[in-house]
Amino acid sequence: MRRCSHVRRTGATGYIGGDALVEIVQAHPDWEENITAAVRNSEKGAQVAAVFPKVKLVYGDLDSTAMIEEEASKADIVYREFVMTRPYD
């Protein structure tokens, strides 16, 4: 069995990201407690927690550069699935 110690992900409340989270946890139930999901506010966090109570939540958005960098630095896998809301600079 493959092991994974830390997964960081964004877009967990979205269509693709939500489905991906379901698939990941169904395929690897033991990973749930090692998954961290970035959400934009406590309402969105509650939606994730209602389905995945073991998933750790961090709060922020596309502009939360420090949070994204810190969380990514701790991850074995980073899964990004949020909407790109601005053009590339």
Ligand SMILES: NC(=O)c1ccc[n+]([C@@H]2O[C@H](COP(=O)([O-])OP(=O)(O)OC[C@H]3O[C@@H](n4cnc5c(N)ncnc54)[C@H](OP(=O)(O)O)[C@@H]3O)[C@@H](O)[C@H]2O)c1
């Ligand atoms: N659905 C498709 O068929 C499809 C096909 C090809 C490509 N894509 C691309 O895949 C990506 C996801 O699509 P989707 O259908 O899953 O979209 P979605 O259902 O609208 O989900 C978007 C996700 O991004 C988050 N998000 C939006 N703006 C954000 C911001 N400024 N900061 C942080 N998070 C933000 C949303 O969080 P909240 O819940 O807080 O709003 C939500 O979790 C998009 O880039 C889309 O263009 C989608």
